Amino acid sequence: MDALLQSLIQGVLLGGLYALIGIGMSLIFGIVKLTNLAHGDFLILASYISYSVVAATGMNPFVSLIVVIPVMFAIGYIVQNTMLNRVISKGAEPPLLVTFGISIVIQNLLLYYYTADARNLRSPIATKSIIITDGIRIPYIYLIGFLVGIIVIVALGFYFRHTYQGKAIKAAADDREVAQLMGVNIKSIYGIAMGISMTTAAIAGVLVGMIYNFYPTSGSAYLVIAFAVVVIGGMGSTYGTLAAGILFGLAQVMGAHFFGASAQLLTGYVVLLIMLIFRPQGLFQR
Amino acid sequence: MKTGFLSDSKRLIKALIMVIVLVGLFVLPNVANQYTTMLVMLICMYIGLGQMWNLLAGYAGLVSLGQQLYIGIGGYALAVLSNYYNIPILIGLVVGGLVSVGLSVALSFLLLRMKGMYFAVATWITAEAFIVIFAGWTYMGSGNGLFIKAVRGMPTSTIYYYSLIVAILTIFIVVFLLRSKLGLGLIAIRDNDSAAETSGVTIFRTKLYCMMISSFLTSIIGGLFYMSQVWVQPYAAFAINWTIAGMFIVVIGGIGTVAGPILGAVIYVILNQYLSQFGGISMIILGVIAIVVILFAPKGIIGSLQNRFGFEILSARRDANKNFMGMQIQETSENTEQ
Numbered sequence: 001m002d003a004l005l006q007s008l009i010q011g012v013l014l015g016g017l018y019a020l021i022g023i024g025m026s027l028i029f030g031i032v033k034l035t036n037l038a039h040g041d042f043l044i045l046a047s048y049i050s051y052s053v054v055a056a057t058g059m060n061p062f063v064s065l066i067v068v069i070p071v072m073f074a075i076g077y078i079v080q081n082t083m084l085n086r087v088i089s090k091g092a093e094p095p096l097l098v099t100f101g102i103s104i105v106i107q108n109l110l111l112y113y114y115t116a117d118a119r120n121l122r123s124p125i126a127t128k129s130i131i132i133t134d135g136i137r138i139p140y141i142y143l144i145g146f147l148v149g150i151i152v153i154v155a156l157g158f159y160f161r162h163t164y165q166g167k168a169i170k171a172a173a174d175d176r177e178v179a180q181l182m183g184v185n186i187k188s189i190y191g192i193a194m195g196i197s198m199t200t201a202a203i204a205g206v207l208v209g210m211i212y213n214f215y216p217t218s219g220s221a222y223l224v225i226a227f228a229v230v231v232i233g234g235m236g237s238t239y240g241t242l243a244a245g246i247l248f249g250l251a252q253v254m255g256a257h258f259f260g261a262s263a264q265l266l267t268g269y270v271v272l273l274i275m276l277i278f279r280p281q282g283l284f285q286r
Numbered sequence: 287m288k289t290g291f292l293s294d295s296k297r298l299i300k301a302l303i304m305v306i307v308l309v310g311l312f313v314l315p316n317v318a319n320q321y322t323t324m325l326v327m328l329i330c331m332y333i334g335l336g337q338m339w340n341l342l343a344g345y346a347g348l349v350s351l352g353q354q355l356y357i358g359i360g361g362y363a364l365a366v367l368s369n370y371y372n373i374p375i376l377i378g379l380v381v382g383g384l385v386s387v388g389l390s391v392a393l394s395f396l397l398l399r400m401k402g403m404y405f406a407v408a409t410w411i412t413a414e415a416f417i418v419i420f421a422g423w424t425y426m427g428s429g430n431g432l433f434i435k436a437v438r439g440m441p442t443s444t445i446y447y448y449s450l451i452v453a454i455l456t457i458f459i460v461v462f463l464l465r466s467k468l469g470l471g472l473i474a475i476r477d478n479d480s481a482a483e484t485s486g487v488t489i490f491r492t493k494l495y496c497m498m499i500s501s502f503l504t505s506i507i508g509g510l511f512y513m514s515q516v517w518v519q520p521y522a523a524f525a526i527n528w529t530i531a532g533m534f535i536v537v538i539g540g541i542g543t544v545a546g547p548i549l550g551a552v553i554y555v556i557l558n559q560y561l562s563q564f565g566g567i568s569m570i571i572l573g574v575i576a577i578v579v580i581l582f583a584p585k586g587i588i589g590s591l592q593n594r595f596g597f598e599i600l601s602a603r604r605d606a607n608k609n610f611m612g613m614q615i616q617e618t619s620e621n622t623e624q
Contacts, residue, residue, distance in 0.1 A: 105573035108566030
């Protein structure tokens with residue numbers, strides 16, 4: 001019983017992190033109508049940037065975000081403006097292929113600079129837990145991941161509802177041409193949207209690095225998570241993403257609980273495939 | 287209109303060049319060293335891989351990220367049939383192909399409901415799931431994979447000839463297919479699927495045939511590759527790198543052209559060989575080239591050349607007015623008007 005409860009808690013906490021992993025991809029899908037196949041690799045790129053910052057300065061991985069976030073925002077803005085904006089109007093295949101190409105370039109650049117060795121952003125907090133009973137304990141780092149995920153998502157929801165820039169972005173997503181007529185610079189808006197998406201990837205990347213080991217090729221695993229969260233939550237829906245993250249986290253952890261640790265990955269794949277086949281518009285979309 | 291004489295002589299030159307190239311390729315193992323033979327063998331395999339990805343992505347509008355599924359099935363079928371049942375290699379290749387066709391038909395009923403990036407991601411996830419399944423399947427050797435005993439000591443030239451024949455086969459199949467009614471249907475679907483459907487093209491069946499053909503030949507290429515590797519292992523056999531290779535080859539050479547994947551495969555294999563000692567450098571260079579090509583020359587090298595010179599090396603178009611270059615004349619005149 002304790003083991004099941006422990007799995008449940010872990011699934012929910014993991015879900016907050018999953019939502020954070022997926023929210024950036026969801027944003028870009030909703031606003032730019034682009035599937036960013038490099039999202040997972042950008043996330044891992046952020047983990048490596050943080051790794052370098054931590055190695056150079058000895059600061060806490062969390063504090064390194066003051067460097068990692070601006071860098072990732074700039075990368076997102078530049079990638080969107082120099083590459084993706086050129087292909088988004090050219091049908092479905094070219095944007096898919098460009099982001100896939102970016103994914104391969106990032107993976108191999110990381111492999112070249114950092115080698116294939118495992119890295120992590122462990123800090124002393126990684127091993128501490130809140131002990132509730134003998135069988136149930138909540139690792140701090142999972143709790144932090146969950147809370148940060150929720151804070152970021154709520155902040156984004158506020159940004160899109162209550163700030164001028166956020167509203168302009170939403171308007172551009174809803175009707176590109178009318179927004180353009182109202183004086184919104186679409187290409188620049190898309191750049192900012194990608195920058196915001198990369199900001200969430202940066203935060204997710206640092207958290208992921210604090211919990212798990214990462215390799216240059218880890219990105220594809222996080223792309224699967226991001227994609228699952230986006231599909232389950234319904235493309236472009238902010239709070240749907242949060243619910244979807246928790247659902248997907250629970251599904252994976254329950255898969256591992258009932259069928260063994262090796263089933264965690266497979267459960268995730270199967271859930272995603274079933275969603276893609278039967279309900280690609282997401283659970284929360286009418 | 288061009289005169290008959292001119293197009294006839296051009297046609298003759300083209301045929302002559304093709305015959306010379308083919309004869310050269312067939313005598314190659316006798317005159318070249320083993321390294322060159324192996325290089326050309328790899329090029330042949332990647333031509334086939336590229337042609338089959340192109341058939342899906344370039345003509346049927348199905349950007350698959352899961353071609354590695356059939357590569358793996360081809361390799362494993364060969365290993366299982368020859369190791370456990372002593373079935374001859376060639377039959378093993380064909381059976382692997384048929385298993386892949388069966389699998390692709392079953393998957394098509396699920397996957398062909400999707401479009402664009404949904405299809406792309408679903409094919410990729412399916413292949414990833416196969417890694418997990420095969421890595422945990424004792425009969426398949428789990429994570430260590432299987433050693434294909436029957437192909438140990440097989441001379442490179444044998445695999446070379448198989449690969450050459452398969453490469454030629456894929457090219458002919460694509461050309462033949464595109465000139466057939468199926469090809470017309472494909473082009474109609476690619477240009478406007480709802481209009482095509484109202485004109486009587488059955489989208490599902492047309493795409494299904496492409497999936498079947500592509501899975502069969504990709505699986506045979508997988509079998510051939512693992513004949514030369516002798517060892518099939520789940521993480522490599524079902525790795526997305528196969529599709530990455532196919533995509534690079536097609537995008538750089540020219541998506542939606544028949545000659546594109548041939549040029550792309552030559553570039554891919556040679557670049558990979560020369561830069562293999564520098565870790566991921568070749569993939570970085572190939573990735574950058576692919577992105578630049580999509581951004582600035584979306585038709586690839588061959589497609590851009592064809593546009594400029596109005597010359598098609600391996601035409602997938604039907605002969606119009608019995609004139610081999612018939613369709614090109616219109617395009618060239620359009621270009622000069624601009």
